[in-house]
Structures are given as C-alpha cells and as structure tokens.
Amino acid sequence: MDKIYVKGGKRLCGTVKVEGAKNAVLPVIAASLLAEEGVSEIYDVPSLADVFTIKNVLAHLGVDVSYENGVFTANTTGELLTEAPFEYVRKMRASFLVMGPLLSRFGRAHIALPGGCAIGSRPIDQHLKGFEAMGATVETGNGYIEAKVNDRLKGARIYLDFPSVGATENIMMAATLAEGTTIIENVAEEPEIVDLANFLNAMGANVRGAGTGTIRIKGVDKLTGAKHTIIPDRIEAGTFMVAAAITGGDVIVEGALYEHLRPLIAKMREMGVVVHEKENGLRVIGPDILRPVDLKTMPHPGFPTDMQAQFMALLTQAKGTGIITETVFENRFMHVEEFRRMNADIKIEGRTAIISGPTRLQGAEVSATDLRAGAALILAGLVAEGETTVTELQHLDRGYVDFHLKLAQLGAQIKRVSEAETMESPIQATPPHHLKTANN
C-alpha cells in the first residue's frame, strides 16, 4: 500500500485551494437519479475515491455517466436497475443515499445494508422510519434492505430522533416525488443539506426550509436534470486551517467560506489563532503559543465531528489541558492510540479525551484508522521531531485530493510513495534524513 512520509519542523506559508465538498457531491449525484428527463451537469466535483464509487454505483444502475475535469454528468432518463450491491455500499456508506431517489421514482429499491465502520455502528433506522412513514414497506434479509411502495410515496410528517445528515438527505430526496407534502422535523442543518436542496429545487422540486430545523417538501410529478456547482469543502478547508495553525504558519485557504466554518473559527480564535476573512477565502496565522480549549462535537452549527481528530492534533501543541467530547459517533477515538505512538499525552474517559500539551511529538509509523484520522496524523507529523510514516491511505483518498502535494506546495517536507515504488525499494532503504519533498 502507498505510504506518506512527513518530516516535521516547517512553517507552512502560501495559498491552498479548496475542492468541492465530498459530503455535498455524494448526495447531489445520488439525487440526479430522480430526473426523468434531461441531463444533470455537476461542477466542482473533486477527484476523490468516493466520487468514483458513487459514479460506479450509478453506472451499475444503468445511468449514462461521465466525469472529466471536475464536471460530472448523469443521464438518468433510461430504464434503470434498482439494486445497489454490497461491493459499493461496503466501500462507502453514502452509497445508501440512492435508496430515497430510487424508491421515490421507481417505487422500489434493494440496497445492501451499510453496516458499521471504524467510527461507530451507524444504524439507518431513521432513514427507514421516514420511508415507512411515507407508505413504503421495508424488509431486511440476506444483508439487503428492500423497500417497496404501491404507486407513489405519500407525504407525511416525520420527526427524526437525531438530526442525522444522511436520513435528512434520503427522506428529503424521497419526498420530492411523493404525493402531497412532507414535513421533516429535527433535521440536520449542515451546509451540505442546503446544497442538496438547491440542486433538488433546480431540478424542479419544491423544498423549503433547508438549513433550519424543519424542512417542507411539496411533492411534484416529475424532475428534470439540472446544472449545479458544489459548495467548497469546509472540512478540507478546516484541515488546512489547522495545518497553518499547528505550524505557526500563514496560509490563505482559498474558497473557505466563513459562514460554513463559524464553529471552527470560534475555537481557533479561542486558541490564539488569527483568522481573517478575505474576499477569496480565509487567512490563517498560527500564534507562537496555542491556548487549550474544551470542545464538544455536535450537529451543525455545532463543532463538526469530521474536524475532531485534526483538532486533537492541534491540542497536543497547546500549552495546558484541552478537552474534546465526541457526542456524534460512539467510537471516533481510534486515532488516539496512533497519536500516542507519536508521544502524545491523551487520556480517554468515556466519550471524552483529555489532551495535555504542549508535547514534543516524535515521528513514528502510524496507521490512518479512518479518513480524518489520516489527515490528523499527517498534521501531527508536520510538527513532530523526525519522520512520520502514515499508512492505510485508502481512507485519506476518500476525502482529500492530493493532500500531500497541497501541503508540499505550502512548504511541508512530505512525499507519497506508491505501492509499486515501495516494492521496488523497500522502506528500510530510505532513511528518514533522505526524505525528498515534492517541491525540491
């Protein structure tokens, strides 16, 4: 497998551009399945493993898809299959987002059960509760979920037990072609929900209230393919903001939107990081001394769980004790063991991590236990003494485009070695002090 080698000690400076958001593009591509006429054209689509997975899901269903130079097109007008097998859902849970559109348009969907992953058990009961409330029958067997409805789904009032992002999206998509009005309460308010609603409305849907706690969807008879540009990735932006802060650097994160990053900016400022809003993004300047903070992950507009691991890396460098409570996923502390390999002082008490700093981190061989853990370990490597080797990069590739190259452009000493290169020249033959950067 590929490995990333990073050597600590460089202050990052310059400009880095943010890609389109992974968590917006996946539901938007799933939503394109709702179009009975016309072709959807989606812009600013990042070249991520997850995008190729959803592209393959659509191709498997019979959609005519293309993806070139950041533009994704989907012609969903033909006869389509309504089954998404395990091989796709296993790779990426968001594949399950095709259920709402397929059920709504064709009256049936047969999707492999997503199952859990490294960060938690991640049930889908809220998605299914919504489909059932709209008149679908849902059965589970042989590792699949089969949802069916005679004729059309019917508008309903649905109260989510938790503001689940995926359930909000799946139910919202299903409701667009339902008969009558659906009201979903206690919904997720993430910017990605608003992006999806904007795309659905451009297709001819009638979705109101996205970005608030209640969404109303008036069902329509037919949707048409539409053009849409994906919002910037606030988690990628946040990751580069932490890269600037942790190295005491000065970085312009181009495309970062202040209003999507408010909870993160507030915590950074509490830590002494300078964040300026610029016309084209955010300028982030790391201080000499970072102050510790307490934070709790929460649904938007709370602090995002997808930035928890990266902030843990940052807190290892703060002077004093920082506290992180993870309330969204029950098992999202797998990276702690990896940070400890790097000499971090972190204690876990239930859902809380207590981080004492500042720690002189040491380079070590660590494993990306999930997508954000991978990014966070690389961030830690930017300030560690000596060389850090990060493995299991298939997780990182789900959510970051050319992460090592972007960091190298900002001045980091980092390189990625492919599996083939690793085979040709064993890692042991590359001593840490010969580390080459992508920009020298």
Ligand SMILES: CC(=O)N[C@H]1[C@@H](OP(=O)(O)OP(=O)(O)OC[C@H]2O[C@@H](n3ccc(=O)[nH]c3=O)[C@H](O)[C@@H]2O)O[C@H](CO)[C@@H](O)[C@@H]1O
């Ligand atoms: C592709 C995508 O957009 N992924 C994001 C999405 O994941 P995802 O949509 O899977 O996250 P959810 O908001 O649904 O999950 C949040 C919590 O609710 C629980 N839950 C969810 C659904 C359900 O039916 N029952 C249930 O109990 C989950 O187990 C989890 O503990 O939101 C998460 C929370 O911001 C982010 O970390 C992910 O990056």
Ligand SMILES: C=C(OP(=O)(O)O)C(=O)O
């Ligand atoms: C948890 C994440 O993604 P997913 O829901 O696709 O696993 C993430 O982006 O950090």
